[in-house]
Amino acid sequence: MIHTVAKEDLHIGVSACLIGEKVRFDASNKPSNFCIKEFSQHVTYKAYCPEVAIGLPIPRPTIRQIKKDDVISVSRPDGTGDVTEALQAYGKKVAGMTSYLSGYIFCAKSPSCGMERVKVYSPEGNALVSDGVGAFSREIMAANPLLPCEENGRLNDPLIRENFVARVYAYKHWQNLEASGLTKHKLTTFHSQYKYTVMSHDLVAYKSLGQLLARADMPLEEMAKEYISQLMAALSIKATRKKHANTLAHIQGYFSKHLQSNERQELCAQIDAYRNGLVPLVAPLTLINHYLLQHPKDYLAKQAYLSPYPDELRLRYAY
Ligand code: SF4
Numbered sequence: 001m002i003h004t005v006a007k008e009d010l011h012i013g014v015s016a017c018l019i020g021e022k023v024r025f026d027a028s029n030k031p032s033n034f035c036i037k038e039f040s041q042h043v044t045y046k047a048y049c050p051e052v053a054i055g056l057p058i059p060r061p062t063i064r065q066i067k068k069d070d071v072i073s074v075s076r077p078d079g080t081g082d083v084t085e086a087l088q089a090y091g092k093k094v095a096g097m098t099s100y101l102s103g104y105i106f107c108a109k110s111p112s113c114g115m116e117r118v119k120v121y122s123p124e125g126n127a128l129v130s131d132g133v134g135a136f137s138r139e140i141m142a143a144n145p146l147l148p149c150e151e152n153g154r155l156n157d158p159l160i161r162e163n164f165v166a167r168v169y170a171y172k173h174w175q176n177l178e179a180s181g182l183t184k185h186k187l188t189t190f191h192s193q194y195k196y197t198v199m200s201h202d203l204v205a206y207k208s209l210g211q212l213l214a215r216a217d218m219p220l221e222e223m224a225k226e227y228i229s230q231l232m233a234a235l236s237i238k239a240t241r242k243k244h245a246n247t248l249a250h251i252q253g254y255f256s257k258h259l260q261s262n263e264r265q266e267l268c269a270q271i272d273a274y275r276n277g278l279v280p281l282v283a284p285l286t287l288i289n290h291y292l293l294q295h296p297k298d299y300l301a302k303q304a305y306l307s308p309y310p311d312e313l314r315l316r317y318a319y
Pocket residue numbers: 015016017018023024025048049050051052107110112113
């Protein structure tokens with residue numbers, strides 16, 4: 001693997017109810033299989049329940065987002081017990097203490113923790129729209145715009161799940177790079193390792209990131225800030241089957257002249273089978289990794305694309 005990270009060093013924020021803590025309004029939890037059984041083997045959770053943290057009891061009356069005169073507040077359905085400011089203040093406090101996090105998994109639909117599409121009601125109790133953002137999660141995301149964030153429900157989608165985990169590991173790689181003291185050489189090396197990863201998400205971004213690094217007039221700190229901002233935005237774009245197939249073809253082109261003709265044909269067939277939806281991504285990638293062992297290519301071996309996160313997560317088996 002290009003960038004191994006020990007479980008103790010990879011910290012993920014999580015809504016406490018998702019990892020089994022019975023902190024919901026009705027003293028229940030909302031366990032996420034992926035969080036509890038799979039991801040937990042590789043990361044260390046930092047769990048937060050903002051509603052309990054601001055002093056609400058378990059159990060407690062439900063709260064919701066209510067819009068009045070274009071202002072959204074969080075309170076009981078009858079408008080009493082407004083906790084908007086308390087949730088916002090707690091969100092700011094947590095955001096200020098958690099720059100070491102490499103990702104955050106929020107509980108969907110919660111007026112406190114929801115990342116998007118939270119229901120907003122009128123004071124009379126009518127559901128107006130579903131475009132709210134949790135009062136706590138909004139502060140976390142605003143203070144950490146680069147932080148990979150997802151919701152429990154969306155993580156059931158294999159593509160979204162893979163995308164989130166890949167972003168977490170890329171971001172952690174970047175955090176380690178920054179902590180080690182950034183130099184232009186390190187930045188360029190990092191970029192070269194993510195060539196095929198970026199290509200699989202957004203070819204335009206790969207070109208513009210290369211152009212950014214070629215600028216001689218930009219101070220390193222400014223360049224690094226712009227670079228990671230563009231990179232995380234690019235990695236948020238879905239890597240489709242078509243884009244993966246295109247990336248695989250580029251990788252094949254890189255070392256095809258070193259392959260025997262039967263090996264080339266086998267790889268072409270696997271890439272085509274993947275492009276046509278007949279096999280999952282792991283099939284051509286396994287073949288490429290196998291050929292890399294026989295025909296080592298340092299540049300390819302260092303590509304994050306070939307091993308972006310622990311294989312045990314089996315994220316490339318499902319699409
Ligand atoms: S969604 Fe957030 S506020 Fe609600 S129980 Fe879970 S952690 Fe607590």
